[in-house]
Amino acid sequence: MNENVLLQMKNIHKRFPGVYALNNVDFELKQGEVHALLGENGAGKSTLIKVLGGIYKAEEGEIYIDGKKVTIDNVFDSHKNGISIIHQELVLVPYMTVAENIFLGREPMKGHLIDKDKMNADTEELLHTYNMNFTPDTLVVDLTIAQQQMVEIVKAISFNSKILVMDEPTSSISDKEVEFLFKIMRTLTSKGVGIIYISHKMSELWEICDRVTVLRDGQYVSTHVVKDIDKDELIARMVGRTLEQYYTREFQAPGDVVLKAEHISDGDMVKDVSFELRKGEIVGFAGLVGAGRSETMQCIFGLKKKYTGTVTIKGKKVHFLSAVDAVNDGIAFVPEDRKLQGLYQVQSVKYNSTIEVLAHFIKGVFLNKSEEETIAQKYVDMMNTKTPTLDQMIGHLSGGNQQKVMIGRWLATNPSILILDEPTRGVDVGAKAEIYSIMNYLAKQGIAIIMISSELPEIINMSDRVYVMANGRITGCIGHEDVSQECIMKLAAEE
DSSP states (O other): OOTTEEEEEEEEEEEETTEEEEEEEEEEEETTOEEEEEOOTTSSHHHHHHHHTTSSOOSEEEEEETTEEEOOOSHHHHHHTTEEEEOSSOOOOTTSBHHHHHTTTSOOEETTEEOHHHHHHHHHHHHHHTTOSSOTTSBGGGSOHHHHHHHHHHHHHHTTOSEEEEESTTTTSOHHHHHHHHHHHHHHHHTTOEEEEEOSOGGGHHHHOSEEEEEETTEEEEEEEGGGSOHHHHHHHHHSSOOSOSSOOOOOOOOSEEEEEEEEEOSSSOOSEEEEEETTOEEEEEEOTTSSHHHHHHHHHTSSOOOEEEEEETTEEEOOSSHHHHHHTTEEEEOSOIIIIIOOTTSBHHHHHHGGGGGGTEETTEEOHHHHHHHHHHHHHHTTOOOSOTTSBGGGSOHHHHHHHHHHHHHTTOOSEEEEESTTTTOOHHHHHHHHHHHHHHHHTTOEEEEEOSOHHHHHHHOSEEEEEETTEEEEEEETTTOOHHHHHHHHTOO
């Protein structure tokens, strides 16, 4: 074995009832490298990481660390072998301090009491080493999502881990915070730490990763040096086909104004925002995290009742006091966080597809099951959602398929205006292409779409016009012909 190979996973097999999640998968990680693990949702990435982390046990296969064969039966075995995993869903305790979270379950003791002074001092040293701008006694609930992510990283480092797994670490942080994260990653790799990096943001691969391994349908496909392969080839390997046109958009002349917002302010995040939306167009809202984009749409949709300014829908002034009022007036809103704000994880695909249109199949105490199934099936088919049955629990679907159910649910309300907040966050490239195709179809049918997105390529390629926000204000509006990453970022950085 090559002397700088840190980790080898050979011939890994993992089965679940009715599913071959991993079939003879190989993976290798070298000292001091960032190695991307790429594949569509359901490709086996998470299962492979859970085998490495001791959450699952493989039926077959071998794991070597520093050339020595190891057995990983549980999370303790994983930690003992120098492996730390930072999961996409953060697992910090909100009302404990940074120091208490970092040393949870392994607190330094003085006699029978926790040595808080030593715990805080050790935490302070870690925070200083990695230039963190918060203190050991800060409550986690008072940190931003990005800062919480940094606490997870510091916690992993505090185990003296030599193998660090990062699962979608940039999905909820701004570009500036991504730069800071990458700086920390480079510091770690310079010390010989090997990092396994999972991300749907393919542009990040060429910025931070050395090699990339592709999985598809639970099987190993290939490993490449990142600088020797391009995006199109990687996508083809991931999905098993060439995506001839990743962004599907046919631009057309938009119709009449269907929504006009004038001088919207909420006394907090939204400050004097004005914009308009026309029938059959897609209007993008770009800006850094915290710019006020989502909050603006929450005002319009009735999720924020107290705001000043005027909203006009199809010539009629409105001020919705609830989301129900907005839906009744033809507006649908797919929220940013499908797990917390949208889906009922322990309910079926059918339930999640039809919850907004109960009146269509419930009359008094009578439930028309046939009508419920017809509605659910219509939007599962329209969205090309992959599910074994309509009764499948939605939490068992991939992220991309959950998002399709979420969009389909709101389309069932027959909206004339559709607001999509981060519609492809945490979604693989195949599902992204399908969502873009559906958006294009809806716009051609005359539906007016607002898309909030932090992914500039989809903003640029899918939008008729782009409004850019910074610090709660609109700093500019750019037409499709003139939009570029540079002009968006310039407007997004305005004070």
